[in-house]
Amino acid sequence: MRKYKISEIVVKRLPLYLRCLTYLDKMGVPTISSHELGHKLGIKPSQIRKDLAYFGEFGKQGIGYDVSYLRGEIRHILGLTEHIKVAVVGAGKLGQALSDYILLKREDFDIAAVFDRDPAKIGMEVGGVKVSPIENLKEIIQEKEIQMAIVTVPANAAQKVVNLLVDAGVRGILSFAPIAVTVPEGVRFYNVDFTMELQSLAYYLTGQGKNEY
Amino acid sequence: MRKYKISEIVVKRLPLYLRCLTYLDKMGVPTISSHELGHKLGIKPSQIRKDLAYFGEFGKQGIGYDVSYLRGEIRHILGLTEHIKVAVVGAGKLGQALSDYILLKREDFDIAAVFDRDPAKIGMEVGGVKVSPIENLKEIIQEKEIQMAIVTVPANAAQKVVNLLVDAGVRGILSFAPIAVTVPEGVRFYNVDFTMELQSLAYYLTGQGKNEY
DNA sequence: TCATGTGAAGCTATTCACAGCA
DNA sequence: TGCTGTGAATAGCTTCACATGA
Numbered sequence: 001m002r003k004y005k006i007s008e009i010v011v012k013r014l015p016l017y018l019r020c021l022t023y024l025d026k027m028g029v030p031t032i033s034s035h036e037l038g039h040k041l042g043i044k045p046s047q048i049r050k051d052l053a054y055f056g057e058f059g060k061q062g063i064g065y066d067v068s069y070l071r072g073e074i075r076h077i078l079g080l081t082e083h084i085k086v087a088v089v090g091a092g093k094l095g096q097a098l099s100d101y102i103l104l105k106r107e108d109f110d111i112a113a114v115f116d117r118d119p120a121k122i123g124m125e126v127g128g129v130k131v132s133p134i135e136n137l138k139e140i141i142q143e144k145e146i147q148m149a150i151v152t153v154p155a156n157a158a159q160k161v162v163n164l165l166v167d168a169g170v171r172g173i174l175s176f177a178p179i180a181v182t183v184p185e186g187v188r189f190y191n192v193d194f195t196m197e198l199q200s201l202a203y204y205l206t207g208q209g210k211n212e213y
Numbered sequence: 214m215r216k217y218k219i220s221e222i223v224v225k226r227l228p229l230y231l232r233c234l235t236y237l238d239k240m241g242v243p244t245i246s247s248h249e250l251g252h253k254l255g256i257k258p259s260q261i262r263k264d265l266a267y268f269g270e271f272g273k274q275g276i277g278y279d280v281s282y283l284r285g286e287i288r289h290i291l292g293l294t295e296h297i298k299v300a301v302v303g304a305g306k307l308g309q310a311l312s313d314y315i316l317l318k319r320e321d322f323d324i325a326a327v328f329d330r331d332p333a334k335i336g337m338e339v340g341g342v343k344v345s346p347i348e349n350l351k352e353i354i355q356e357k358e359i360q361m362a363i364v365t366v367p368a369n370a371a372q373k374v375v376n377l378l379v380d381a382g383v384r385g386i387l388s389f390a391p392i393a394v395t396v397p398e399g400v401r402f403y404n405v406d407f408t409m410e411l412q413s414l415a416y417y418l419t420g421q422g423k424n425e426y
Numbered sequence: 427t428c429a430t431g432t433g434a435a436g437c438t439a440t441t442c443a444c445a446g447c448a
Numbered sequence: 449t450g451c452t453g454t455g456a457a458t459a460g461c462t463t464c465a466c467a468t469g470a
Contacts, residue, residue, distance in 0.1 A: 005425055009439075011416050015409035020393055033451060040393055045451095046441055053453055055421070061452045062448045078412050079420025086411070093310035098407060100306070109411060147418055148411070172414040174407065180233055180254055188417050190410050194311060194387065196228035197403050198299070198322060198361070199291050201385040203224050204401050205360055207292025208268070212218055222461075246429060258429090259463055266431055274430045275470045 010051050014074050016041060017048065021071040033064035075108075085112035087141055087170070089161050090152035091121045091131045094176060098150060099127025112144050117157070134164070141168040148172040155179040162189070223264050227287050229254060230261065234284040246277035298325035300354055300383070302374050303365035304334045304344045307389060311363060312340025325357050330370070347377070354381040361385045368392040375402070 020040055024032060034045035034052075041048075052058055052070075055077050059065045075081060086109050088099050099111050111127035115134045124131045132140060140146075149170045153161050158177035165173060172188045175181060178196075183189045203209045233253055237245060247258035254261075265271055265283075268290050272278045288294060299322050301312050312324050324340035328347045337344045345353055353359075362383045366374050371390035378386060385401045388394060391409075396402045416422045 002421070006422065007438075008413075011422065012409075012413050014416070015406075015412040016393075018412065019391065019406070019409065023392065035451080040395075042395075044441065046443095047439090049451090049453060050440080057453070059452050060448070061446075062450045064451065077416070077421050079415045079418065079423065080412065084411075084415055084419060093306050093313070097306035097310055102408075105408075108408070108415070148414060150407075150411075172418045174410050174414060176407075178232065179236065180229075182253075182255075188414060190414060192405060192407060192410060193228075193232070194363075194389075194405060195315075195318075195321070196225075196232065197387050197405060198297075198363075199228040199231065199293065200221075200225050201361060201387060201401060201403060202292045202297055202321070203227070203290070205292065205385045206297060208215070208290050209219065209224065210292065220460075248429080257463065259465095260461090262429090262431060263462080270431070272430050273470070274468070275428045277429065 006054055010054060013043075013047075013051055014078055016043075017051075018071065018074045018078070021067055021074065024067045025071055029067050031060075031064045031066055034059070036064070080108045083108060083110045084148055085110050085144060085146045087111075087113045087115065087137075087146045087149040087165075088127060088152065089115045089134070089137070089149060089165065090154075091116035091118075091124065091126050092152060095150070095152035096126050098152065098176075103128040109148075112146050113140050115140075117153075134161075137164050138168040141165070141170060146170065149174070151175040151177055153177060219267055223267060226256075226260075226264055227291055229256075230264075231284065231287045231291070234280055234287065237280045238284055242280050244273075244277045244279055247272070249277070293321045296321065296323045297361055298323050298357060298359045300324075300326045300328065300350075300359045300362040300378075301340060301365065302328045302347070302350070302362060302378070304329035304331075304337065304339050305365060308363075308365035309339050311365065311389075316341040322361075325359050326353050328353075330366075347374075350377050351381040354378070354383060359383065362387070364388040364390055366390060 034048040038045040038048050058070050058073055088095050091114050099114055102109050102111050111129055114126045114129055114131045115137050116131050117134050121131050122133050147170055149165045151158060151161055151173060155177050158175060158179050159181050162173060162181050166183060166187050175191050178193045247261040251258040251261050271283050271286055301308050304327050312327055315322050315324050324342055327339045327342055327344045328350050329344050330347050334344050335346050360383055362378050364371060364374055364386060368390050371388060371392050372394050375386060375394050379396060379400050388404050391406045
């Protein structure tokens with residue numbers, strides 16, 4: 001057990017490293033230096049070395065990092081050694097796209113359940129499973145011991161759905177709903193809102209940052 | 214013109230404030246203090262005050278901020294005073310979901326063109342426009358003076374598509390492709406990869422951060 | 427009194443620079 | 449020589465604390 005806490009900003013970079021290492025591994029690249037990896041990712045080599053050094057000594061002096069080995073170590077750190085069950089709430093186009101992508105990729109995550117409120121969607125096959133009515137959410141999540149969920153419902157339903165998930169025991173939520181949601185202590189909540197991304201891009205294109213670099 | 218550069222981390226918080234202010238405005242809330250706003254967003258009041266103070270003096274002592282006025286000021290700072298034209302490349306489920314959402318919301322952005330490589334998709338109506346073949350990308354983007362694009366193509370096509378967009382003159386790109394892409398100086402590139410988000414969630418649920426708070 | 431705007435302090439993150447090892 | 453791992457230095461961000469104004 002580590003005695004100090006790793007900052008979230010470091011944890012968020014690990015998947016970035018992992019994505020690149022997985023690609024390199026598939027390409028058959030045996031080793032990579034922090035310098036080369038940093039170049040590919042637009043990150044300083046010293047930062048990569050420091051990030052990795054929080055978790056162990058994975059490199060070899062004079063050589064760099066063994067791609068396949070480092071990939072495995074990062075997967076271990078992130079807890080991806082066995083597939084993690086995920087529930088998806090909201091079987092609209094976005095929910096379908098995300099679920100089907102996870103099913104297709106067959107890596108790290110399994111869609112264990114998909115929920116929707118709309119009776120017309122119940123029974124449809126999404127992400128390899130049949131869509132269930134949201135009324136059965138707690139029962140199914142507890143039965144299958146699902147601890148992570150993706151929320152793709154409209155803004156006005158997001159807080160309600162998050163409350164249901166938390167009540168069912170889910171401890172990590174990734175929401176695509178464009179609204180602020182509150183969760184109790186002990187639940188980790190991430191929000192991906194692509195309109196917010198577009199708005200910050202706008203700052204640099206048409207807003208006050210348009211002449212900046 | 215401001216003499217110092219605003220950090221990206223501040224720019225990325227403005228859309229968060231904006232989203233909440235838009236909601237409050239719709240609810241008819243006339244004013245809000247940095248304390249209340251911070252409470253809703255899980256951000257310290259002092260941070261909100263400092264962020265806003267970079268751009269002007271928008272508040273009133275003893276009262277707080279006028280919701281509607283501050284909303285307008287942030288929209289102005291971000292360059293959202295008139296609708297921004299956006300191209301979407303990739304008319305799969307994800308591209309459709311994002312395009313249709315933008316069309317439906319009718320705020321800040323307009324879908325000016327949607328492109329796909331698949332002949333079966335050409336002519337389909339997505340986001341209120343007909344899908345065009347990717348061969349016409351440069352021509353259409355230049356004719357319509359589109360400067361922002363959303364990329365929802367598979368990983369193996371992402372770099373090629375980004376190159377096309379940059380060549381056509383696009384200066385801001387939001388990619389949903391799960392791969393590292395490089396862009397030349399002068400082009401702003403954001404990557405939204407939901408599997409990376411899930412992986413960092415995993416760190417706290419099943420990985421080495423599972424006992425942290 | 428209440429809440430902003432802001433200099434100063436405190437804290438966190440990044441980068442440098444180099445000892446040490448293959 | 450080439451590259452890691454790491455203490456030290458720097459840079460950047462957040463929070464405090466309070467003068468000021470409504």
